[in-house]
Amino acid sequence: MATKFDANNAQNLLEIEKQFAVKAVEQAQTYWNLLEKIDPKDLKLTKYDDEIYDHFISTFPELAEAPYDKLAKIDEDWMKSKEGKKKWREFIESYKDKVQDYNFGSLIRTDCTDEYGEKNTIFVTRIQFYAFEIARNRLGLNAQAHELARAEAEKERVKKEKEARAKERAERKGKGRT
Secondary structure, eight states: OOOOOOGGGOOOOHHHHHHHHHHHHHHHHHHHHHHHHSOGGGOOOSTTHHHHHHHHHHHOGGGGSTTOHHHHBOOHHHHHSHHHHHHHHHHHHTTTTTSTTTTSEEEEESBTTSOOOGGGEEEEEHHHHHHHHHHHHHTTTTHHHHHHHHHHHHHHHHHHHHHHHHHHHHHHHHTTOO
């Protein structure tokens, strides 16, 4: 009979860590694709968006102060401070029985005006990701990322069209038709 998995006594297995990292990257790519295709103000991430937003803003009112600099650019040191950890732990655990995978790792952009990248990404829990991104979307802070994602997608589309035309020309030339 299998025993219950005890996370506190589990070893950090490299393969498991890699799988979590792959999932986090996939989620980040999916979210970036959503930002490209949907106006962030219209984007719904969970069926609990309203509740998460209200709880987030009431728990961290300093993030909801215009011009929203602390929400636009995440201060990882603040999040990991003794006070920050305590507030976040309570916030996160309140979604234990409500949001699936609430404590799974997710990647978030520290600066919402830029894309995912090595210097603009930190690891957070899924519910922290939801809280920040729901607020950023509702307050219009992801508008610039939306435009950036759309521009990147358009560049990629044009590049692929050029490559396809070049391949087509090379094939015709190879068959003796120019």
